[in-house]
Amino acid sequence: MTQGLQSQRKPGSKLHIKRTLIAYSFIAPNFIGYMVLTFVPIILSFVYSTMEWNLGVEKTFVGIGNFRYMFSVDLDFWKVVWNTFYYTIGTVPVCLILSLLLAILMNQGLRGKVFFRSVFFFPYVASLVAVAVVWMALFNPDKGPVNELLRSLGMKNPPRWAGSAEWAMPTVIGLTIWKQAGYYMVVYLAALQGVPMELYEAARMDGANAFQRFTHVTWPMVTPTTFFVSMMLIIGTFKSYDIMYVTTQGGPGTATKVLAYHIYNNAFVSMKFGYASALSVFLFFVVLIITLIQFRGEKRFTSYL
Amino acid sequence: MKLKAKLALLLTLVMLCSFCAVQASAEEVTLRVALWDYSNTEYYKTMISGFEAANPGIKVEVVEFSAAEYSDTIVVKMTAQEDYDVIFMKGLPEMAALINQGALMPLDELAEGYDFAPYGGTEQSLVVDGVLYGMPFRKDNNLIFYNKDLFDAAGVEYPHDGMTFEEYLDLAREMTSGEGADKVYGTHVHTWASNVYMYSRFIDEYVYNDASTWDALIPYYEGILALQNEGVVQDYGSLKSGNIHYSGVFYKQEAAMMQIGTWYINMLLENIPSEDYASFNWGVCSIPNDQGITTENVVGGLTPVAIGAYAKHPEEAWSFLAYITGSEGAQILAKTGIVPAWAGQEVLDIFDGFHNDHPNAPEGLSKYLTGNFVIEQPMDANGKAIAAVGDEMHSAIMTGSMSVEDAIAEYKAKAIQEGAAE
Numbered sequence: 001m002t003q004g005l006q007s008q009r010k011p012g013s014k015l016h017i018k019r020t021l022i023a024y025s026f027i028a029p030n031f032i033g034y035m036v037l038t039f040v041p042i043i044l045s046f047v048y049s050t051m052e053w054n055l056g057v058e059k060t061f062v063g064i065g066n067f068r069y070m071f072s073v074d075l076d077f078w079k080v081v082w083n084t085f086y087y088t089i090g091t092v093p094v095c096l097i098l099s100l101l102l103a104i105l106m107n108q109g110l111r112g113k114v115f116f117r118s119v120f121f122f123p124y125v126a127s128l129v130a131v132a133v134v135w136m137a138l139f140n141p142d143k144g145p146v147n148e149l150l151r152s153l154g155m156k157n158p159p160r161w162a163g164s165a166e167w168a169m170p171t172v173i174g175l176t177i178w179k180q181a182g183y184y185m186v187v188y189l190a191a192l193q194g195v196p197m198e199l200y201e202a203a204r205m206d207g208a209n210a211f212q213r214f215t216h217v218t219w220p221m222v223t224p225t226t227f228f229v230s231m232m233l234i235i236g237t238f239k240s241y242d243i244m245y246v247t248t249q250g251g252p253g254t255a256t257k258v259l260a261y262h263i264y265n266n267a268f269v270s271m272k273f274g275y276a277s278a279l280s281v282f283l284f285f286v287v288l289i290i291t292l293i294q295f296r297g298e299k300r301f302t303s304y305l
Numbered sequence: 306m307k308l309k310a311k312l313a314l315l316l317t318l319v320m321l322c323s324f325c326a327v328q329a330s331a332e333e334v335t336l337r338v339a340l341w342d343y344s345n346t347e348y349y350k351t352m353i354s355g356f357e358a359a360n361p362g363i364k365v366e367v368v369e370f371s372a373a374e375y376s377d378t379i380v381v382k383m384t385a386q387e388d389y390d391v392i393f394m395k396g397l398p399e400m401a402a403l404i405n406q407g408a409l410m411p412l413d414e415l416a417e418g419y420d421f422a423p424y425g426g427t428e429q430s431l432v433v434d435g436v437l438y439g440m441p442f443r444k445d446n447n448l449i450f451y452n453k454d455l456f457d458a459a460g461v462e463y464p465h466d467g468m469t470f471e472e473y474l475d476l477a478r479e480m481t482s483g484e485g486a487d488k489v490y491g492t493h494v495h496t497w498a499s500n501v502y503m504y505s506r507f508i509d510e511y512v513y514n515d516a517s518t519w520d521a522l523i524p525y526y527e528g529i530l531a532l533q534n535e536g537v538v539q540d541y542g543s544l545k546s547g548n549i550h551y552s553g554v555f556y557k558q559e560a561a562m563m564q565i566g567t568w569y570i571n572m573l574l575e576n577i578p579s580e581d582y583a584s585f586n587w588g589v590c591s592i593p594n595d596q597g598i599t600t601e602n603v604v605g606g607l608t609p610v611a612i613g614a615y616a617k618h619p620e621e622a623w624s625f626l627a628y629i630t631g632s633e634g635a636q637i638l639a640k641t642g643i644v645p646a647w648a649g650q651e652v653l654d655i656f657d658g659f660h661n662d663h664p665n666a667p668e669g670l671s672k673y674l675t676g677n678f679v680i681e682q683p684m685d686a687n688g689k690a691i692a693a694v695g696d697e698m699h700s701a702i703m704t705g706s707m708s709v710e711d712a713i714a715e716y717k718a719k720a721i722q723e724g725a726a727e
Binding site for chain 1: 377380381384402405406407540541542543545546547548687689690693697698700701703704705706707712715718719722723
């Protein structure tokens, strides 16, 4: 009888096929959606990146023409790449450290920590448009409370924030951190609560102070989370365009124009869908390379217990 | 049994009714009309019900899109060959994009024998390679609006037609007074590029799709920037960060003058009624310039309306276009203070009569609507992209991120890259 069952489970047997089909049917709704709405467009954007296409009937094959244009003709391209890295490098480390610090704070036996946890998490749940409007009002160069405060502290010419080319990017970075830190705080909080108490006890027995306990117990124990958070943040900031769209529209001038915004502009304002696809292929490879480097680093720096 | 019989009877009745309904609707044509701001714009509803009453058998189904993204949405929608019969557009750059992708139907055959005289030639701006692709629905030219009460209180003479740009700047300086919450700014410069380039476009110095003309903007940018530095106008960065709408600034009497389009007549009539406690008297004059041109020129944009290339009912769509852009539609628009492209005497009389019902509105408005219409952004297949370059330059200059000369030199190159003439 056992033998009979085994033969039925063998690949190719009727039962096996049936079971596989049933299993596929479970993932089918999501998988079909993914294929049609995500995977196929990704493949198509690779195809379109070799074409000139303004959404009309005609598509002209131009080979690597779009890429040549990107690297040597497009007056905005290098500035936009620089802005993208500036935005990412400005956002990721600060957001990561801040959310870890918040999580450590929230992990203490503080009074009212549930309240504070909700307060920090709130910007993440709130609509981006609403959060952005509030942020821009806070940082209004002439009438905003931040500059009022700076003026009352004796600063004669406080930064003009989104109203100046130098400060526009830091303003957007600040908004991103404010919006995102709460979410990653919760992620870190989960990780912190997974650190076994015995390790802290052992460290205490060995005479480790708070800082040493952090560097030798907490930090190594949450490295898998740090890896996850940094990867999500980097990918997120590289792809981000919505924050610029609702705050600065890439301006003043090109000060906050990032790659994803440049793609949007080329596609939907200039109607250059071929070139926009080429730009998104470039973005794809940048993110891919950075992710690969991170996976390499993961093996070195991450400790799994 | 009885119940079953009743049910059967009911079902038969329902089927019969629906059959009749299908029969009735088979004779009826439904036009699909793509536009924005339908739900909060009364005149669309008045026009559509007027059209339906005049044309029994034609129903209008409105497909409404969000106003802010309309220009981009409609172009993308039409690549999917949507069968909209009637397509409204915000301006010529997106119309050029639609024509370029073959999404609009040529109107020459349908419009044969139609009387274009009352459009004052504006329909010529909608002709590409000798083919007419749309009908001018609204036209809006920019004017200087001013608050008469503030000028009276300051004892300063009202702005007048034919001021030089320098006189206008000095007038703004003279009208600036007060501090903090009581401050009155001499004039208001909204955050659009057009709030600066219109001065130059008015006398045909500057054309957005010809980079060789961009240097003509330098004195205007320098003039406006000087006002901004002197605190005569509100700061661009502040307005932009605060998302401040120009209408409120003028309603609240925070600025003595403002350069904006004629649609503001409608907004003032509706929001500043003369009997209101916060009311004030307002007036208009033509855009300042150094060539002594007054009302013989007007500068602004057209709101075109067209028939989709994949329309199912082009004949009926044409009668809809003829109705809304013709005498009937124009009068409905004019009564609300919106300027229709069709400028027959009936429409001009309506504008001249506003002062009677609204004593705080000026007399003789019509003379500011009839001049030679200088089109703000002439049709160009790359229009949207070039206009976006102009907008980016505007933000760079107005925030002081770049000097006027540097910005114009740099952005001229970008405009050329996007297809502007060199």
